[in-house]
Amino acid sequence: MENSSQLFDVIVIGAGVMGSSTAYQTAKRGLKTILLEQFDFLHHRGSSHGESRTLRATYPEDYYSHMVSLSTRLWQQAEAEIGYKVYFKTTQFDMGPSHNKALLAVVNSCRKNSIPVRVLSSDEVDEEFSGKFKIPEDWIGVVTHDGGVIKPTKAVSMFQALALRNGAVLRDNTTVVNIKKNEDTPDEIVVYTNGDEQFRSRKCVITAGAWTNKLIKNVRGLDLPIQPLETTVHYWKINEGHECNFTIESGFPTFASYGEPYIYGTPSLEFPGLIKIPMHEGRACDPEDRTWAAPAALVDVLREWIKGRFGDLVDCDKPVMTQSCMYSMTPDEDFVIDFLGGEFGEDAVVCGGFSGHGFKMAPVVGRIAAELVADGRAEDVDLTHFRVSRFEGNCRGNVKDFGDQVRSH
Ligand SMILES: Cc1cc2nc3c(=O)[nH]c(=O)nc-3n(C[C@H](O)[C@H](O)[C@H](O)COP(=O)(O)OP(=O)(O)OC[C@H]3O[C@@H](n4cnc5c(N)ncnc54)[C@H](O)[C@@H]3O)c2cc1C
Numbered sequence: 001m002e003n004s005s006q007l008f009d010v011i012v013i014g015a016g017v018m019g020s021s022t023a024y025q026t027a028k029r030g031l032k033t034i035l036l037e038q039f040d041f042l043h044h045r046g047s048s049h050g051e052s053r054t055l056r057a058t059y060p061e062d063y064y065s066h067m068v069s070l071s072t073r074l075w076q077q078a079e080a081e082i083g084y085k086v087y088f089k090t091t092q093f094d095m096g097p098s099h100n101k102a103l104l105a106v107v108n109s110c111r112k113n114s115i116p117v118r119v120l121s122s123d124e125v126d127e128e129f130s131g132k133f134k135i136p137e138d139w140i141g142v143v144t145h146d147g148g149v150i151k152p153t154k155a156v157s158m159f160q161a162l163a164l165r166n167g168a169v170l171r172d173n174t175t176v177v178n179i180k181k182n183e184d185t186p187d188e189i190v191v192y193t194n195g196d197e198q199f200r201s202r203k204c205v206i207t208a209g210a211w212t213n214k215l216i217k218n219v220r221g222l223d224l225p226i227q228p229l230e231t232t233v234h235y236w237k238i239n240e241g242h243e244c245n246f247t248i249e250s251g252f253p254t255f256a257s258y259g260e261p262y263i264y265g266t267p268s269l270e271f272p273g274l275i276k277i278p279m280h281e282g283r284a285c286d287p288e289d290r291t292w293a294a295p296a297a298l299v300d301v302l303r304e305w306i307k308g309r310f311g312d313l314v315d316c317d318k319p320v321m322t323q324s325c326m327y328s329m330t331p332d333e334d335f336v337i338d339f340l341g342g343e344f345g346e347d348a349v350v351c352g353g354f355s356g357h358g359f360k361m362a363p364v365v366g367r368i369a370a371e372l373v374a375d376g377r378a379e380d381v382d383l384t385h386f387r388v389s390r391f392e393g394n395c396r397g398n399v400k401d402f403g404d405q406v407r408s409h
Pocket residue numbers: 013014015016017018019036037038039045046047048049052053054055174175176177207208209210211212215231232233325326327351352354355356357358359360361
């Protein structure tokens with residue numbers, strides 16, 4: 001009960017990568033911070049657990065690459081503070097049909113943002129990667145240098161350790177059930193939990209991942225279009241004798257294959273001899289009631305793609321390991337980073353809807369959240385595309401002239 005009597009500057013709700021990074025940033029600014037998590041810290045029931053996430057600067061939208069570059073700097077800064085590595089740099093290799101609108105938008109966006117980019121024919125791809133990737137003749141390959149792998153569970157743990165080191169209080173197995181303005185002291189917020197405890201603060205940040213909409217509906221009656229999807233990560237065995245060709249040291253890149261199906265992957269790192277090759281897709285789910293399994297048809301599509309790209313270098317018979325995870329999808333696949341509004345005005349901030357591509361951005365999202373609660377504005381990131389108001393009278397949100405990246409079933 002010791003913490004219930006205190007007045008915090010900031011309560012952060014949800015200790016995935018976004019909440020943990022936010023707590024680190026607010027505590028580092030000297031704000032008295034508490035981070036609340038409904039499950040055990042570092043649990044596997046949300047979106048931030050596991051062994052690898054891709055960092056890439058290749059986005060079809062113009063407005064993400066600046067955030068990637070800020071975030072990359074902040075990853076390195078956090079690593080320097082903690083004294084170990086969570087981010088491993090690679091080349092990023094994107095591929096797909098030469099007419100694919102999203103892939104062409106990636107190339108344009110790189111050029112517009114002065115990101116060095118090379119567009120290769122199928123023969124040139126063969127040469128670039130010493131025959132490891134085979135792409136059809138009517139495809140192109142797009143090579144950039146700002147790629148990499150982040151180790152997610154280790155990264156979340158790093159932010160929590162840094163938050164603690166900067167004086168934050170961390171509390172797990174504490175579910176927030178409601179948030180209200182303090183009737184007696186209107187510049188205070190009261191956060192109610194499933195136990196007896198209540199916490200008081202000046203500001204609050206909601207980073208509840210796939211549970212964001214449920215919490216916000218309860219708190220403000222606002223229905224945010226954030227749909228949880230259950231997705232599956234697949235690991236495949238590299239055929240004997242070829243294992244060393246798929247490592248970061250050998251120059252193997254993080255990669256994404258545009259078009260139908262959209263597939264992505266990372267070099268062999270976390271499990272020696274295995275390579276991660278999943279599909280960028282998901283099935284609508286209730287975060288409390290998941291199947292934890294992948295449909296068999298998904299494996300058939302992956303098998304075909306692996307056979308086409310890697311021939312007999314990778315055993316595509318069946319995946320040797322699968323892991324379940326969740327995306328929090330918005331209709332336009334853009335983030336939600338905004339004030340909660342209503343009676344909370346600018347005293348509560350919501351960061352959610354990271355749509356399967358948020359991990360790499362966690363350091364910059366944490367910094368933006370800290371700036372919003374401390375200063376009321378983000379210093380050097382334009383949040384226009386991330387406002388809740390984009391869905392008012394327009395359920396699709398931001399307009400894009402290329403198709404969705406994530407396949408939703
Ligand atoms: C398989 C997979 C692959 C991905 N690959 C990439 C990639 O390559 N690159 C990339 O950039 N991104 C990737 N992402 C996306 C990225 O992982 C997510 O965007 C990011 O982890 C979202 O973090 P979060 O903190 O918003 O959500 P979460 O990690 O789910 O954290 C939310 C936390 O809030 C807690 N919580 C919820 N409600 C409450 C409550 N009422 N009270 C207290 N606590 C609560 C939850 O328990 C949870 O711990 C991938 C995601 C998945 C699933």
